[in-house]
Amino acid sequence: MHIINDFFLLVWSERLDKNVVFDEKNRAKLDQTLSTAFDNFCDSAAILCIISPHNFANMASLEEPKSLLKTLFETSSFTKEIVQHAQIQLLLYLINLGNLRVNQAIIKRLEYLKKEGIISYDVERSISGVLSLIEEKKIEIASLHVKRSSTQENYYKTALHSLSTAIENIAQALEIPRLKERLNLIPERLANQRFSIGITGVMNAGKSTMLNALLGEELLGTSVVPETANLTVIKYAKEPYAVVNFWNAKEWGNIEKGSQTLKSLEAFVKESKAHFGEKFNTLVSEKGVSERISVNDLALYTSAKHSDKKCNLVKSVELYTDLKFVQEGVQIVDTPGLDDPVIQREEITLEYLSECDLMIHLMNAAQAATQKDVDFIIDALLYRNVARLLVVITRIDAIKEKELQEVIAYTKRSIEARLREQNKGAKLDEIIAKIVFIPIAGKLALMHKLGREQEALALGYDMQKTGLPLVEAYLEEVLFGSNSQKANLIIASNQKEIESIIEESLRSFEQEFQLLNLSNEEIEQAYAKHQDDKKAMMHFLEQIKSSVAQSKEEMRNYFTTLQTFASNRLSTLQNVLKRRISDDVSYEMSKHKKLPKEERVASIIETAMKDGMVDLVRDYRYEFQKKMQSALEYMDAKYGEFKSDAGERTFDAKAFCEEHLSSVLLFKNSSVVIAGVNDAIKKQGKNDLSALNMSLDALFNEEFSGMKAMIHEKLRTINETLLESFSILIQAPASAIEERFLGEEALLENAMRQMKDATQNREARMLEIKEKERVLGIVLDDLHVLKESK
Template identity: 75%
Template sequence: MHVINDFFLLIWSERLNQQAVFDEKHKRELDQIRSTTFDNFCDSAAILLIINPHNFANMARLEEPKTVLKTLFQHTIFSKETIQYAQSQLLGYLIYLGNVQINHAILKRLELLKKEGIISYDALRSLGSILSLIEEKKIEVTALHVKRATPQENYYKTALYRLFVAIENLKGAVELPRLQERLHLIPERLENQRFSIGITGVMNAGKSTMLNALLGKEVLGTSVVPETANLTLIKYAKEPYAVVNFWNAKEWSKIEEGAKSLKSLEAFVKESRAHFGETFNTIITPKGESASIPVESLALYTSAKHSDKKCNLVKSVELYTDLKFVQDGVQIVDTPGLDDPVIQREEITLEYLSECDLMIHLMNAAQAATQKDIDFIIDALLYRNVAQLLIVITRIDAIAEKELQEVIAYTKRSIEARLKEQNKGAKLDEVIAKIVFIPIAGKLALMHKLGQEKEALALGYDMERTGLPLVETYLEDVLFGSNSQKANLIISSNRKEIESIIIESMASFEQERHYLTISHEEIEQAYAKHQEEKTVMAHFLEQIKTSVAQSKEEMEHYFGTLQKFANNQLDKLSYVVKRRISDDVSYEFSKNKKAPKEERIGSMIETAMKDGLVDLVRDYRYEFQKKMQSSLEYMDAQYGEFKSDTSAHHFDARAFCEEHLGSLLIFKNSTIVISGANDAIKKYGKNDLNMLSTALDAILGTEFLHVKEMLEEKLHKINHVLLSSFVSLCEAPARLIEERFSAEEALLEKAMRQMRDATHNREARSVEIEEKVRVMGIVLNDLSATKESK
């Protein structure tokens, strides 16, 4: 060991009588002293190293050098031999450690001794040169493998794969259990994401044929007699099966109530009651029955031809398939025709459609742009928050190219005319801008998918000409392209979560590295200070808990206030609808001596109801947002001095309302009230306006009672989520503060345990942390690059 030999030549001006060899029997004792009393170890090492021939006699008279000799090496005799032996063993131990941080700590003590005049400048320089000769020991730590992401078939899948790769890379780097748990939840959340496609159209529009072509298999019936007379949800499962959901008693009672006003519905109810007789109540129950069945048996429940009338009692069907089209989280809402006589089914259908990410409306080229089509298109784009509507014109193989262009032009003219009828002509450009037209030959496309391409080609249609590839490209782009709002939201929110986990982990590692460089006394001081701050923090958290409880109670009370507000708005809307009908009837009879056209009354009621309900929802959201803003500002103020500790947490009432109230829409079919109003006009409009007013009160009273029930039921569900989310939002900063304090406390306790652990290797741990931080840095850079390349 040349360092030890150099020490004795430089300090003692002599060589050791025997070869300098570190005796490892001293390792355990020295490790124990260094781990438990780091400062004392460094002090003792400095005192031992400064003993030389020039100060030996003076040092022998002092108690401290003797104590050092006894503490470090259990020698009680202070002699040249014992001192030289102790110095050689200490240097051997420092060489064994190869820890530059410890050497620097000893050098700092030597500098203090020089400053106090205890050693000379030459002695300091000599000892400093000796310590500098001790080489830093290289700690071997197995490098963590970093997997790199590769491009996938579309933007969303590529971005998704990058997130999964990032998570995989972080599994070996993230240590805190709380952060590991958060990391573990992300893949499950990503795999459960769903992209919904709503399919609408009148009966015989070709919905089933197009869906079968998209799915690549004849899953749905395509007869002119509708096979999918019910709402059908198509989802993915490894093992195909189906679930049939029947109406519950309350839902069926509404159907029977509607049958009193609508003859088509009356015949449907009578047929159903007569056919099932006493068994009716075993199928239509208060709770609502469901049956899981093989896919092959589906027609026995849904087919108008084969179900033995069971399709009358079915509300909806869930069809689970292993087909590729629905593998990546895609689910399809296949609706019954818009001309379905069971109008209650339309309301349920619209509820499902309101949550779809994309809507496709089909129109038969030979029967395009019916009144039902146009009304649905306008309704979807003006009232249902549909951002873009794909209109698929089907069966184009039955018409000429020139006729196809006329169908599109006619559809646009019909939309314009209908908007003008409703005094919404100014909305034309807004509506048309949201529509994309794609013509297809669905049956011929299905032939290609089923291996019958020769027959399709014989008719002059290759796959490209059928138009289906355009639909598939459109769906791919809207759902999974770089401009997909939902795809970007999913990627962005989960990327931010991963980044947050990395940043918290790196901060924790940085804090731990700091604790690895300081003394045991400094760690204990830091722990004591932390406990003082923790007491203050606990008192603060108790105040926050009280404030949150008060805010929760206020919010619960406010829900009742909002319900009354909504009911008052509905009462006003009922009065407005009645006044418009009465004024129009009075005007027509006084000027033209006849009743207004039924279509006009229908349009008036439909428009007034939709506009009124949209206004109601908008006003409800506005009032709620005001209250929410006030409550959140109050909570924000409560955090006071701790605000900086919550990672600049800011409450956002608008974002909260958008997230939780964005889907608050009311879907009510007005067919019954329109029919009732027209009947009342025929009966009383000409001779008795007072009786007409009374009849309209009864009709509208029943209608708006149903609307109030619908709204109350919807708000009951939403309010539960709102309250839970509100409380969670208010408590979030407090949780962050508490988690930070707990994490810091755990690090301090870990540091103190490590100080007492003689086997703990600070240097190895420091290198291990460095490797994990390196991996996190790579992942963080990759995530940032992904964000910038979008």
């Protein structure tokens, strides 16, 4: 109020004889004028402020003072009372606004009026002095609440909670829509991660018993006859249920084809067809049938004892349960026995195991390590990329402690001997280091879980002695501990993405803060320069995008070359394999006058095919990597400034190829071809090598034709993934430049709007930026602590 009194004493030499009140109906008009026509508002305010008794008559004769009264206060009269009322309302508005930028702009106009001789020095000093008394409106920015992570569970869950807390904190500070979209994708990506455990072993090894003990519920039947006669994938769901998947016609056709060579499979096929008769085609259809069933009915489809042979036609089962152990993306792959007569089920098992984070192989303590066990363990570790292997020795309650140690020692010796036999001795220490042995009494552990602990205790086994807690602790550490490769990869990749989002947001805030400190003239100059740079930058980016599109098309065409390369390598492998067998038969006949043993033939075929496929995939990776690296180097050479402008780019081509090509390592079960080769050797090996070679040609042509089709289809899918990843990789620097450039443009455009709109308070925005930078800084520090605490 004293400001208005001072104004009237200085301008009108009068005191106000009544309290003044701001008329709210004026606010909307004044706000609109200020925000849409800043210069006009300040011009009008300066003219209104200088109207006094000394110039009132002259002002009344001019159109501009009348016009500004009409614009700001919607009145066309020009009387002393109306002018004074308008001056009071203007001053009250400026006091309430508390914006120094507006007041200073009006004072500048008063200085101009004095310079032009329209008002005197004393008038300018007096009115400017009154306006300078208007205090800057105190800006209060609400503090953002920063949550802190408090969960202390295993490494993975603790890290997940930390990332979720970070995402929640960041969300309240982010402003750029593109960064918000990136942040919103992370929770979904974390939720979709999978940890896979493969359970393997020969029939009657105790897989179902141990699995029931782990899950704490007798879901899977246990019996002396094979119960889980198919692959069962156990996943999490709040409401338990199961899905049964039957063979389709093509898959069953392959089973029937195999039965022509393998007698065990022949009996299985005949039994199945005879048992189901006309109903067979309702379960084995062209596309394949799936049924959703109750968990309680599982045995009616999977048990060899209870399913009325229906288990013969079941390819796999998906079991959904609410048990805690399969939460957090864990899935358990419970496999049929390794001695399953249906080799197609073994092939499905092997394909699943190639993606397992952990394989648990069970061996009955009373049977020690069979040849099948040892071969499977070596195959898994040598050829199927199984990173960790837990060997569980079951039914330890049936043998003595000394015998148990002998079983473990014998298993290790058998693995070493088999590796040396295959000339893999150099990998001995590496493979043995991946194996952990834990002995358990599964049935007694299950008693404890089912509330029958007294029975187990009576036999001298508390829960700890059953060995199951050791298995659970091992699983916890391998899947979710700080040394878990997959857990670390998941956490590290998503943490890196969060940090990238924070850092980009902080850079944007810093740029905006610098703009807010510039004068209007400097902002206009910066915007004009950016518009000039934009044309050159857009032209530069178009050139880069054109080169990227060309590189992508060249890579697409190169995949055709790689497909041919893979096919030729398989043809070479086929010829090598045929020659090795033919040479071995010839050598044995000339040297020892007898045919090679069937086991030796089997070893030659399996080793040659697996090593051949490993070599094929390795060379395929190398050829793709070489081509990709060449494309990247071309871009760097052609657009050197582009590379440096985009910042330091690091790229691990080897890791990239391994990530995308790991699933190509696909092997078919060799039982059929081994049986066929041995049969041909028996018939023709002694008397007619020429006829043997013709038989081998026919066998291998059929086998490798199927393999070429399989790998062609596999590579076709993977090549699309590789191409998309390559495309993203090669255009990432250009995308980063474009995003940064457009981000800067958005900041400049916003600064231009703020410059013209005085209702946008710069000081308030600067405080808001600092508060959001504080939050992002805290989250970034917490993420660094998470990384260091691993």
